[in-house]
Amino acid sequence: MEYNLREEGFYGNMEPEQITEMYGSPVYVYNEETLRSRCRELKKMVRYPHFVIDYSIKANFNPALLQIVKEEGLEVDVMSPGEIYLAKMAGYEANEIFYICNNVSEQEMRYAIEAGVTTSVDSLSQLEQYGRLNPGGKVAVRLNPGYGAGHHQKVITAGKKTKFGIDVEMLPEVKAVLARYSLKLVGVNQHIGSLFLEKEQYLKSVDSLLECAKEFSDLEFVDFGGGFGIAYHKENQIQRLDLADLGKSLDEIMYRFVKEYGKEITFRAEPGRYVTAESSVLLGTVNTVKTNHGKKYIGTDIGFNVLMRPVLYDSYHEIEVYEKNRKVTGKRETVTIVGNICESGDILAKDRELPHIEEKDMIGVLDAGAYGHVMSSNYNGRLRPAEVLVKRDGENCLIRKRDTLDDLVKNYVLLP
Numbered sequence: 275m276e277y278n279l280r281e282e283g284f285y286g287n288m289e290p291e292q293i294t295e296m297y298g299s300p301v302y303v304y305n306e307e308t309l310r311s312r313c314r315e316l317k318k319m320v321r322y323p324h325f326v327i328d329y330s331i332k333a334n335f336n337p338a339l340l341q342i343v344k345e346e347g348l349e350v351d352v353m354s355p356g357e358i359y360l361a362k363m364a365g366y367e368a369n370e371i372f373y374i375c376n377n378v379s380e381q382e383m384r385y386a387i388e389a390g391v392t393t394s395v396d397s398l399s400q401l402e403q404y405g406r407l408n409p410g411g412k413v414a415v416r417l418n419p420g421y422g423a424g425h426h427q428k429v430i431t432a433g434k435k436t437k438f439g440i441d442v443e444m445l446p447e448v449k450a451v452l453a454r455y456s457l458k459l460v461g462v463n464q465h466i467g468s469l470f471l472e473k474e475q476y477l478k479s480v481d482s483l484l485e486c487a488k489e490f491s492d493l494e495f496v497d498f499g500g501g502f503g504i505a506y507h508k509e510n511q512i513q514r515l516d517l518a519d520l521g522k523s524l525d526e527i528m529y530r531f532v533k534e535y536g537k538e539i540t541f542r543a544e545p546g547r548y549v550t551a552e553s554s555v556l557l558g559t560v561n562t563v564k565t566n567h568g569k570k571y572i573g574t575d576i577g578f579n580v581l582m583r584p585v586l587y588d589s590y591h592e593i594e595v596y597e598k599n600r601k602v603t604g605k606r607e608t609v610t611i612v613g614n615i616c617e618s619g620d621i622l623a624k625d626r627e628l629p630h631i632e633e634k635d636m637i638g639v640l641d642a643g644a645y646g647h648v649m650s651s652n653y654n655g656r657l658r659p660a661e662v663l664v665k666r667d668g669e670n671c672l673i674r675k676r677d678t679l680d681d682l683v684k685n686y687v688l689l690p
């Protein structure tokens with residue numbers, strides 16, 4: 275199936291090339307309507323009334339996007355003081371921010387406590403640290419239910435092969451630490467990993483988490499985690515995770531649980547990718563077309579400093595070709611799309627069959643809105659791209675400036 279977001283109006287009132295002329299190439303372009311639609315689907319995925327969606331802002335913390343997500347009624351989960359700061363910048367109050375930390379210093383934990391956000395710790399030693407810093411306080415713990423899922427070993431965050439969470443076998447020790455520091459356990463949470471399209475593993479982990487939850491009589495919430503998948507491959511009609519179906523199963527589980535527990539607690543989920551991935555296309559320009567030992571390379575300005583996922587996880591992103599000042603030939607060919615970084619591994623798409631590409635054409639890398647710009651870097655002294663929002667009226671606006679050369683050097687200190 276050939277996708278064409280340009281024809282579907284993704285870029286609003288401008289052509290892709292006008293956007294890069296205005297904001298530079300490469301550039302991350304976001305579509306407000308797509309972002310809002312994903313938020314709305316999540317908001318209505320269950321019937322249970324006390325169900326909170328925490329958008330996991332590690333996927334994309336651009337404050338302008340967070341403002342939209344907040345308007346749609348999602349709360350947030352964060353990973354660091356930096357993310358707390360960004361969420362607050364976008365207007366989030368402390369009670370709408372859930373800090374799920376991992377291996378943090380006393381200083382970092384103190385920042386969160388002083389900011390007034392609920393904190394979840396994921397080891398006995400971090401629970402001890404929390405107790406020392408905030409005796410008598412409220413805390414949550416992240417458990418490892420023993421089930422993991424994800425698109426790559428590197429993003430599976432529960433089960434036997436990961437650093438995350440407290441092994442559920444250790445609940446007696448958890449209780450001992452809580453008692454030692456008079457801590458109140460307000461929540462238990464988990465996150466089994468990133469990107470699943472089938473609900474089964476998630477539901478198993480939910481069951482296991484709820485079994486643990488029953489061991490604590492005074493919980494305010496249980497957080498099932500994120501990981502909701504989207505379909506990066508547009509072939510075969512594979513769709514994003516079926517939220518209505520997952521919601522139905524969760525409803526059954528939640529209603530059953532509160533009946534047994536005797537109290538209507540809050541349940542939470544914390545998707546990141548599902549919220550923002552599809553809302554962005556990364557636009558870039560073809561600078562070179564060359565053949566090397568029989569292989570055709572399309573040399574673009576989208577190096578792995580701009581989008582790291584293909585290099586880090588062999589991730590697949592669909593690519594659209596926007597021809598510039600020429601007739602479309604209808605010809606297709608197999609090419610390897612690379613960036614401008616000084617490493618052989620700088621490959622965006624390997625041996626991909628695409629419409630014929632010429633120099634000066636543009637490409638659009640789909641589903642770039644999650645773990646895209648936030649994972650970009652200045653490697654090779656390159657400037658991180660601008661971010662642009664196409665609003666619902668079709669007009670666009672800048673939501674993050676492209677780095678300048680001054681940005682690149684501003685934190686360096688020359689020797690006297």
Ligand SMILES: Cc1ncc(COP(=O)(O)O)c(C=O)c1O
Pocket residue numbers: 330332333351374429431464465467468469499500501502544545546547548644
């Ligand atoms: C604790 C936690 N919650 C939520 C997420 C969001 O994951 P995803 O973007 O796959 O929904 C992550 C990332 O995997 C995470 O580590």
Ligand SMILES: N[C@@H](CCCC[NH3+])C(=O)O
Pocket residue numbers: 332429431468583587644645
């Ligand atoms: N960065 C990963 C997801 C990691 C989620 C964070 N635990 C990706 O692009 O797929």
